[in-house]
Amino acid sequence: MKKCPSCDRTYPDAELFCETDGTALVNAEPAFAQRSDAGGGADQTTECPVCGGKAQPGEVICNFCGARLVADEPAATPQRPTPPSQPARITPQPTIAPRRVQPTVRSQQFPSSQRLTGQMPEDEPGAPEQGEGRGILGVVGYLVAAIVALAGGAWLALHLSSNGTKVVTQPTPAAIASAAPSTAAPAGPIVALASTIPVQSNDTNSLPERSADEATKVFNNNQKGLADSYTHSLIGDPTLSDGMIVRVVVQPTDGSVASASVVTSTSPNPGLDADVAKQVSGWNFGAASKGGPVQFDLPVIFATSAGDQANIEAQLKTKLAGLNPTEPPEYTSASPSPVAAAPSPAAPSAAETGVGAAPVAPVVPETPVAAMTPAPAPAPTTAARPRHRKIARPAPTPTLQQRVKDAMLANPKLRRVDCYTSGGTVTIFGKVFDDKDKRYAERVAGSVPGVTNVINSLSTDTGDWQIRQNQIASQLSNAGLTNVTIKVIGHDAYLGGTVKNDADKDRAVSITESAAPVHVRTNLITVEPGRVFGF
Numbered sequence: 001m002k003k004c005p006s007c008d009r010t011y012p013d014a015e016l017f018c019e020t021d022g023t024a025l026v027n028a029e030p031a032f033a034q035r036s037d038a039g040g041g042a043d044q045t046t047e048c049p050v051c052g053g054k055a056q057p058g059e060v061i062c063n064f065c066g067a068r069l070v071a072d073e074p075a076a077t078p079q080r081p082t083p084p085s086q087p088a089r090i091t092p093q094p095t096i097a098p099r100r101v102q103p104t105v106r107s108q109q110f111p112s113s114q115r116l117t118g119q120m121p122e123d124e125p126g127a128p129e130q131g132e133g134r135g136i137l138g139v140v141g142y143l144v145a146a147i148v149a150l151a152g153g154a155w156l157a158l159h160l161s162s163n164g165t166k167v168v169t170q171p172t173p174a175a176i177a178s179a180a181p182s183t184a185a186p187a188g189p190i191v192a193l194a195s196t197i198p199v200q201s202n203d204t205n206s207l208p209e210r211s212a213d214e215a216t217k218v219f220n221n222n223q224k225g226l227a228d229s230y231t232h233s234l235i236g237d238p239t240l241s242d243g244m245i246v247r248v249v250v251q252p253t254d255g256s257v258a259s260a261s262v263v264t265s266t267s268p269n270p271g272l273d274a275d276v277a278k279q280v281s282g283w284n285f286g287a288a289s290k291g292g293p294v295q296f297d298l299p300v301i302f303a304t305s306a307g308d309q310a311n312i313e314a315q316l317k318t319k320l321a322g323l324n325p326t327e328p329p330e331y332t333s334a335s336p337s338p339v340a341a342a343p344s345p346a347a348p349s350a351a352e353t354g355v356g357a358a359p360v361a362p363v364v365p366e367t368p369v370a371a372m373t374p375a376p377a378p379a380p381t382t383a384a385r386p387r388h389r390k391i392a393r394p395a396p397t398p399t400l401q402q403r404v405k406d407a408m409l410a411n412p413k414l415r416r417v418d419c420y421t422s423g424g425t426v427t428i429f430g431k432v433f434d435d436k437d438k439r440y441a442e443r444v445a446g447s448v449p450g451v452t453n454v455i456n457s458l459s460t461d462t463g464d465w466q467i468r469q470n471q472i473a474s475q476l477s478n479a480g481l482t483n484v485t486i487k488v489i490g491h492d493a494y495l496g497g498t499v500k501n502d503a504d505k506d507r508a509v510s511i512t513e514s515a516a517p518v519h520v521r522t523n524l525i526t527v528e529p530g531r532v533f534g535f
Contacts, residue, residue: 003028194299205291229275242267243316255285261329266315270429273331424452468516475515492521
């Protein structure tokens with residue numbers, strides 16, 4: 001190290017003049033603190049000559065910059081006598097030796113211990129720089145250790161993940177809420193069983209195949225079909241939400257559904273009721289070991305979002321509490337009459353047989369005359385019993401619901417119309433072409449004998465087209481294409497109007513096909529570039 005004899009500032013050996021006053025630098029005396037003897041006074045800290053950091057007695061390497069704190073042993077390198085100091089102040093000539101200022105190099109270099117103590121001048125050739133080599137080796141060692149530690153950590157993470165090892169941590173309330181399946185908020189329409197209304201069953205045998213848990217499993221396995229029906233109903237009414245009690249009667253033999261009905265609902269909707277009953281009629285609950293038919297009451301919730309589910313469930317619970325047990329279901333699916341339920345012909349009376357209380361013989365089918373062998377007829381006796389007379393069975397009288405359905409099927413325009421009855425009130429639902437056919441269907445249903453009131457819940461094709469057309473027009477207006485006109489017929493869209501450039505024309509097509517399930521059949525939009533200054 002060198003120092004300025006005027007201001008006592010220290011500089012590396014490479015510097016020749018002081019930066020402050022230009023005084024020629026002289027070799028500085030070693031600034032290391034002497035270690036105290038074993039039996040000496042109190043310990044003192046050692047100051048690093050490079051960075052000025054404090055070190056504990058006995059430390060050889062500075063913890064801050066890595067420079068050596070003590071001089072090498074005398075046996076390692078022979079010391080050279082310190083040259084005599086130069087005069088106190090020498091004013092250099094600027095033209096002979098200009099100053100060199102290198103603060104960046106001075107702050108980054110790591111001088112060796114020999115240069116710091118003055119034992120080995122920098123200009124001596126062949127002098128070994130042990131401290132500098134040791135500092136470089138220490139830095140390299142630290143880097144190698146850090147790389148090895150990172151590689152070991154990465155290997156351990158891969159090993160744990162490949163072996164399926166799980167790190168057990170304390171779950172947070174947010175994690176518990178997100179992991180619970182009952183509290184997860186699904187996206188889109190929701191079809192689920194009510195959480196506060198249990199599934200009811202009239203099974204008196206307590207069969208495991210007919211328990212409420214098994215009914216819940218069957219519902220979960222067929223939940224997608226109900227969701228599809230609800231999604232289809234949302235096309236006509238995006239705000240539709242409902243809660244209903246679906247009653248299912250299950251056969252004991254094969255587990256098929258004998259009948260399905262909607263007992264009550266929070267928002268009566270004939271179309272949704274019919275779709276739900278149709279879906280439930282195709283379920284299968286599995287064969288039971290014994291017993292007869294079992295009836296289940298399933299509380300089903302149809303909600304557009306998770307926030308509406310609790311409100312609909314509360315409304316259904318209130319309506320179920322006030323339900324009259326004798327009240328007929330809101331909707332009942334038509335099921336074929338079983339053969340065993342058909343009425344049997346009445347037995348002939350004693351007056352018809354003429355034999356008093358004698359048992360009635362079974363009817364023997366007649367044998368064709370051509371197949372009979374001619375034989376003499378037996379002589380009539382008083383004990384011979386007369387043959388039974390065949391009684392014509394009256395045809396069953398069709399129900400009011402069936403008569404209304406037959407009247408609708410007789411007209412090609414009304415073949416998509418269905419109905420259900422409650423007393424003399426008929427509710428017709430389904431779809432027709434336009435409002436004219438909707439009014440015509442109401443007149444046909446009212447003309448059936450026995451109908452006292454008609455509730456018209458029909459939807460129209462033109463109405464669905466108008467809904468799609470309004471949706472597309474709203475999207476086009478929000479995009480700034482206010483001069484574009486739209487006409488929707490079925491799944492085809494027809495565009496017209498004007499835009500300012502071809503890019504807006506293409507953008508109108510993209511917006512139309514993304515706003516509704518339609519395809520642009522004809523694009524009659526004309527491009528009219530804007531005039532100068534907007535006139």
